[in-house]
Amino acid sequence: MTTSAPLSETEFVAALRGLSHRYWGTHPFHHRLHDGDLDERELKIWAANRWYYQCVLPRKDAAIISNCPVPEIRRHWLDRIVYHDGAREGEGGIERWLRLCQAVGLTREEVLDERHLAPGVRFAVDAYVTFARTRPWVEAVASGLTEMFAGHLMRRRVSDMLANYAWIRAEDLDYFTNRIDAVSGEGQATVDIVVRYSTTRTEQEAAIAALSFKCDVLWSILDAVERACEKD
Amino acid sequence: MTTSAPLSETEFVAALRGLSHRYWGTHPFHHRLHDGDLDERELKIWAANRWYYQCVLPRKDAAIISNCPVPEIRRHWLDRIVYHDGAREGEGGIERWLRLCQAVGLTREEVLDERHLAPGVRFAVDAYVTFARTRPWVEAVASGLTEMFAGHLMRRRVSDMLANYAWIRAEDLDYFTNRIDAVSGEGQATVDIVVRYSTTRTEQEAAIAALSFKCDVLWSILDAVERACEKD
Numbered sequence A, B: 001m002t003t004s005a006p007l008s009e010t011e012f013v014a015a016l017r018g019l020s021h022r023y024w025g026t027h028p029f030h031h032r033l034h035d036g037d038l039d040e041r042e043l044k045i046w047a048a049n050r051w052y053y054q055c056v057l058p059r060k061d062a063a064i065i066s067n068c069p070v071p072e073i074r075r076h077w078l079d080r081i082v083y084h085d086g087a088r089e090g091e092g093g094i095e096r097w098l099r100l101c102q103a104v105g106l107t108r109e110e111v112l113d114e115r116h117l118a119p120g121v122r123f124a125v126d127a128y129v130t131f132a133r134t135r136p137w138v139e140a141v142a143s144g145l146t147e148m149f150a151g152h153l154m155r156r157r158v159s160d161m162l163a164n165y166a167w168i169r170a171e172d173l174d175y176f177t178n179r180i181d182a183v184s185g186e187g188q189a190t191v192d193i194v195v196r197y198s199t200t201r202t203e204q205e206a207a208i209a210a211l212s213f214k215c216d217v218l219w220s221i222l223d224a225v226e227r228a229c230e231k232d
Helices: A009-022 A028-034 A040-067 A071-085 A093-103 A108-112 A119-134 A137-164 A170-182 A188-197 A201-230 B009-022 B028-035 B040-067 B071-085 B093-103 B108-112 B119-134 B137-164 B170-182 B188-197 B201-230
Strands: none
Touching (some): A009 A137, A009 A188, A028 A040, A028 A137, A040 A108, A040 A119, A040 A137, A040 A201, A040 B040, A040 B071, A040 B119, A071 A093, A071 A188, A071 B040, A071 B071, A093 A108, A093 A170, A119 B040, A137 A170, A137 A188, A137 A201, B009 B137, B009 B201, B028 B040, B028 B137, B028 B201, B040 B071, B040 B093, B040 B108, B040 B119, B040 B137, B040 B201, B093 B108, B093 B170, B137 B170, B137 B188
């Protein structure tokens, strides 16, 4: 058995960034969303399903903390739970997403009771949480590196949605404007952690596979949303 | 199959409190510790092994957050991670325990590299983390109810250790004095969560079993420490 030499940091980061074409920014459903081609019903299905993804994120991040033996990483990662859940009720990323749901005409109740949730979205999102719970913490951190690709997409989303959906106001998109700030560093702090703790070629390849897996999670969410929109 | 009626809140809480005799306060090793019967070597073994328990607590608490779908519980529980890990380096319960280790004559290095760790302590502590990761979050919360019994024991510990070990100073026991404040409510907030989310008889019995399990974890830690002291 031959053991491959580790990639240099430049090669490793390039391999991670090279997965950008797998990011859901290029999914046909996102093109339709951005171009203003979704009707009110489709926009509701999108928002209610994407909510399920938002609401598991603090649990995914807690799984990473639970698996991580490095106190400084745990302290650093804790901010993410607060980001999603908020420091108090009525704050945080999940709450901002619920407000977007209301802006597109959903009641909080019909989002929270998951009546619009497509099975494929549940599978994809639950698979992501299971990944974070069961894989080494560095791989779970690497899976979050889709934030490298998120800033550009979200900036376009805010301008496109305001231009193409007359009933959406700027404040309805607080989730995205807030998130643009959060990912403005293009995930550099996360890249640094992944580079530092993936030192063997095997670990580097596992990190690349983790980010690839996460791209599949997001892509599958939109596949399932697209199918849910086609029905009835 | 007959389904038993749920216990009243009073009966349920009494059943939980009724496990106090299983708490490690009455373990023979703790009697020796309090009575001043441990020599320097035994005190070191105790502190270095107990450290392993302290250092997994934030990971146990993160597992609870990861498994919990209730945002307000997650927000509430997050403080525990900060309590153990500290808001920044050099703070927190783990750090205070490390200072106690140094006060009894251990170097930080020999604590952190786990050279004194007894296999039975590792098994017991790891079993506790696995329990929190794999059991329903309410059971994992209930397992932490040993904090109902902790205040009394820790107050006695501070006075007994200062009285019986000439080389221990008050500031060396910061871990305990700080912890006494943290558990001064005798776990009432935790009891309230367990009562609120254990509504069926089956759930109540699972919560009682969880606390019983936790008593066994702590007891087994001291059994293993006691054995480690007997050797060489």
